[in-house]
Amino acid sequence: MKIGVIGGGAAGLAAAYELGLRGHTAEVFEGAPFLGGQASTFDVGGTPVEKGYHHLFRSDTAMIDLMSELGIGHQLKWIDSNVGYFVDGRLWKFTSPFDLMRFSPLPLLDRIKLGLMTLMLQRRKEWHSLEQVTATEWLKEHAGRKGYEVIFEPMLRGKFGDHHDRIAMSWLWNKFALRTASRGKGLLGRFKEQLGYPVGSFAEIFDVLAERVRSQGGQVHINAKVQGTIVEDGRCVGLRVAVDGGEPETRTYDAVLSTVPSYIMPHVAPDLPESYVAHLTDKTYLAAVLVVLVLDRPLSRHYWTYVGDRSIPFLGIIEHTNFIPAENYGGGHIVYLTNYLERDSRLYQMSAEELYREYLPHLAQINPAFDESWVKEHHHHKVDAAQPIVTPGYADTIPDHRTPIAGLYLANTTQIYPEDRGTNYSVRMGRQVAALIDDDAN
Ligand SMILES: Cc1cc2nc3c(=O)[nH]c(=O)nc-3n(C[C@H](O)[C@H](O)[C@H](O)COP(=O)(O)OP(=O)(O)OC[C@H]3O[C@@H](n4cnc5c(N)ncnc54)[C@H](O)[C@@H]3O)c2cc1C
Structure with a gap:
């Protein structure tokens, strides 16, 4: 079968790879100019690092196994975790x-x-x-x-x-x-506690996955936004997609897997019936908003600091270089200041510079010696569909991977439960849905 895959994040790429292993040909369309979705990277000191902090747990066996299978298992390093908690004006060790x-x-x-x-x-x-x-x-x-x-x-x-x-x-x-x-x-x-990190960043995993998909005869496109599915006689038979800023064109497939967030899915697949759409539109996501500082020295001793002090406008400090050494990033010390926000909130709406200015005065509470002159660079990243809200009774509202349109499948982070969303679960789900598509074909 020829299968169109919408989204080049962990789920889409893992699914495409699994489809290739099962003898099918996958064509992945990623709307952004890079692969990796929420786990995508940017460069600090010439080395890629995630736009939002990332690590793995020992229980993330789908990702650990995938890395071994791809021949990059040796790049996964396990490092002692180091957690802090800032409350009542003091930073406590909390490991x-x-x-x-x-x-x-x-x-x-x-x-x-x-x-x-x-x-x-x-x-x-x-x-x-x-x-x-x-x-x-x-x-x-x-x-x-x-x-x-x-x-x-x-x-x-x-x-x-x-x-x-x-x-x-x-x-x-x-x-x-x-x-x-x-x-x-x-x-x-x-x-x-030990946490894992793929040295070379998560981008390494996505690049190797994309290479594998290509070597299986499939294709992986970036800058390729899918505009809609094509449905004939109740069956999904193709996609409308604009590749590299060109005019939208029609491509035909035997099946289509979408990995887009739930609120985008009804736009990509307007033929879905209301009963299914209801379980897409009833999902709420928070956006992750990150200010990433590159400092000339460490801010704290901890990798992960929960901020329990409500007078501080960010909710966590993740000092990546207390996990992976700063030498890997040209000596820059990488500190994420993180928040999960509604998209209409004041902090979400702020520009990069406004948010940086809002956060800056509070860093001296964490380390009284902090001075703005320590900041070599600052970056601002937003991930809109970062965190699905999981409320009581959630299990009954999860939409099926098989949509009511024959040949059209959905695999996104709202379908991961009771686990929290994560690259491991997107890989597991992508591979499972690929198996489902394969089963349906036989
Ligand atoms: C701040 C932050 C920290 C995190 N920390 C960790 C961590 O420590 N460990 C961990 O394992 N996980 C972590 N995660 C979660 C992890 O990154 C995600 O769960 C996982 O990457 C989701 O992968 P996905 O493929 O399911 O979805 P996505 O990554 O969202 O992929 C969906 C893709 O679809 C594309 N797309 C959307 N619409 C279209 C369209 N019309 N046409 C083509 N493409 C389209 C998007 O651009 C995107 O690339 C973190 C997430 C965030 C935001």
Whole structure:
């Protein structure tokens, strides 16, 4: 079969590769001038680095296996994680259970309660009963009001902004399960989390995937925006696509896989029935808004710092070069200041310079020695469909990968559940949907 794939991110490229392995020919159309979608990169000191911080967990086996299969498994490095938490004007180390025991903003009894709850949640296998309750309700009951307010509310806000109190507990349960899987074995290992990074950046994975698709006889286009699907007698038979700024042209396929966000899908496939469209348009995404600083020295000791102080206008600080050494980036220290925002919010609407100016005065709270002269470069990136909001009852609203139009399939991040979206799950889903398309053909 000849299959058209819309989107050259992790899902689209993995699907195209899997289709090639199964003897089909895939043609990928990516609207942007680069591959990788949300995990795409830009250059710092001549080395690519993600526009939004990226790492892998030990449990990300779909991505780990894919890298081995592509012959680039050796590029995946595992590094001890190093987490901080900024609250009450102080930066706390927050990597191991010992750090929690030393965390005095929370009374001792609450720390013990929180430690026990964490242990219980990490060991818990059953999660369906957590689907109908919000994380806020569950945590207030099991970690106590204070534990929720001091620790979890800022973390949930960091990920979901104003939607923080609507998130399903099943989503949070999965985070605990993942973090447990990223910890080592044995008594000491249990207190150490390791995170993975493909040296050379995630771009390396997408480039090798695209090469493989081409060597399988497929094609991968960038600057190729799909304008719509072509449906005849209830079956998707092709695409309208403008390649390299040219006039839109028609290409025919036996099947089409779309990996675009849910709110774009009804425009790409206007023939979809209302019953299916309802489960596309009922999804809410937050946008990730990033200011990326390249400094001439480190800002902090931590890779990942949660910001629990509401007077600071960003929700997390990810110092990539406390993970991958600054020498890889011409000596530049890369610091992401991150927020997840609604697209109509004030901070989302700000220009790169306005947002940089808004954030700058707060860096001295994190490191009192900070001075603007440390900043060698600053960048601004936005990812619109960054984080689907997962509320109680979400599972019942997930649209099927097989759309009601024969030969038209959907694989996007709203269909990943109860896991959080991530490159690993897009790879897994892309490959699974490729298998589905193959099954339907036989
Ligand atoms: C700030 C941030 C941090 C993250 N951190 C991590 C992390 O640490 N680890 C991790 O594993 N994951 C992380 N993720 C998540 C991960 O990047 C995504 O889950 C994954 O890349 C999604 O891949 P995808 O292919 O499903 O979707 P996308 O990457 O969104 O790909 C969809 C593609 O479709 C294209 N497209 C849309 N419309 C059209 C059209 N009409 N025609 C042609 N092309 C079109 C888009 O340009 C896009 O490239 C992070 C995401 C963000 C935003």
